[in-house]
Amino acid sequence: MIHLSHIHFIRGERHILNDVNVHINPGEHWVLLGRNGSGKTTLLEMMNGYEFPSRGTVDVLGNRYGQCDVREVRKRIGYISQSLMEKLNLSDPVIEVVATGEYAYLRFYQEIPQEVLDRAMAMLERVRILHLAHQTLGSLSQGERKKVMLARALMMKPSLLVLDEPAAGLDLYERERFLKDVNELSKQDITVVYVTHHIEEIIPLITHVAIIEQGELIAAGPKKDVLTPENIRKAFDVDIALEWFQDRPWIKVLD
Ligand SMILES: Nc1ncnc2c1ncn2[C@@H]1O[C@H](COP(=O)(O)OP(=O)(O)OP(=O)(O)O)[C@@H](O)[C@H]1O
Numbered sequence: 435m436i437h438l439s440h441i442h443f444i445r446g447e448r449h450i451l452n453d454v455n456v457h458i459n460p461g462e463h464w465v466l467l468g469r470n471g472s473g474k475t476t477l478l479e480m481m482n483g484y485e486f487p488s489r490g491t492v493d494v495l496g497n498r499y500g501q502c503d504v505r506e507v508r509k510r511i512g513y514i515s516q517s518l519m520e521k522l523n524l525s526d527p528v529i530e531v532v533a534t535g536e537y538a539y540l541r542f543y544q545e546i547p548q549e550v551l552d553r554a555m556a557m558l559e560r561v562r563i564l565h566l567a568h569q570t571l572g573s574l575s576q577g578e579r580k581k582v583m584l585a586r587a588l589m590m591k592p593s594l595l596v597l598d599e600p601a602a603g604l605d606l607y608e609r610e611r612f613l614k615d616v617n618e619l620s621k622q623d624i625t626v627v628y629v630t631h632h633i634e635e636i637i638p639l640i641t642h643v644a645i646i647e648q649g650e651l652i653a654a655g656p657k658k659d660v661l662t663p664e665n666i667r668k669a670f671d672v673d674i675a676l677e678w679f680q681d682r683p684w685i686k687v688l689d
Contacts, residue, residue: 435460435625436481436594441490443476443649450476451487451649463619463626463639465657468646468669474629475515477646478596481627482513495593512587512624515598519583524572528563528582529554531571535589557585561615577608584615595619597628601635613637633661638681645669657683 436458443451451473458464466474479485480492483504492499497507512535522531523541532554533546558564561581566574571582580600587595597616601609617639619626626639636643636657643661644654647669653660661683666674673688 435462435495436627437491437493438477438480439491439493441477441480441487441492443473443480443485444488449649454490454646454649454651456644456651456654458625458627458642460625462641464628464642464644465636465640466627466629466644466646467631467633467636469631472646472669473649474646475598478513478515478598478627478629481594481596482508482511509590510593512590512592512595513598514580514583514587514596514600516602519579522571525570527568528558528571528574529567531582532557532585532589535586537590553589554585557588558582560588561585562611575608577604577612580604580608580612581615584612592624594625594627597626599629599631601630601632609635633666633676633683633685636661636683 438456441451441454468474483499494507495510533550536550558567561584563581617637620639643657645652645665652668653665663674674685677684
């Protein structure tokens, strides 16, 4: 499904990624966990073909980057990131913002086909914000905007959904509502790759975790094997105790 093999990413004097290996198989859903600046977004950009490694190979959905048309592969990848959010127009109605996901456009300059609008409405219903369809994007709360992004990404029926810190800036209520919608993706044939700094965002949907620190993988594999206090201390330099509750990890910071 996704194979990042012996990835090095060097810019100037800096070795930003150092021999990173991540192999994501069908049916798995991964979290990439790590501190600010550890290299998580750079890895996502490689999965999307926006960055290329200095050394190593990237295979996504059966295509080796450098030997395929990346734009065709991207049509099968939904991407939710703050930088995409910033490109959307706050004065556009929510229904149009979602409908643009069908073509990966940022805006429509012609009439939107009725069948596309109908699908956009169905996506809004799925994330429980159908009642907001005709409001402008700018009038929505941060949590509602994240749901719009999710509905938009699902429009093109992606095989892979990449989420870069989607819950950043959400309060507890909004975060949990958003995570509930992400968790329901388990009912669909979509592989999820989710980047975060926050261990409590590792919802039951997630099967595997990769922890990255200063461009190197500390651990990667099934979540319960990887999320140990030792690995978390290595990544975040904080001593913690970890408890599983309702298939989610919760941490307590120790003195
Ligand atoms: N094209 C580039 N040229 C130079 N430096 C880069 C480039 N891309 C990333 N970096 C640097 O590599 C490091 C890793 O960046 P990256 O955005 O991948 O980290 P991150 O783990 O996603 O961080 P955060 O959690 O803060 O978003 C950062 O120090 C960043 O400045």
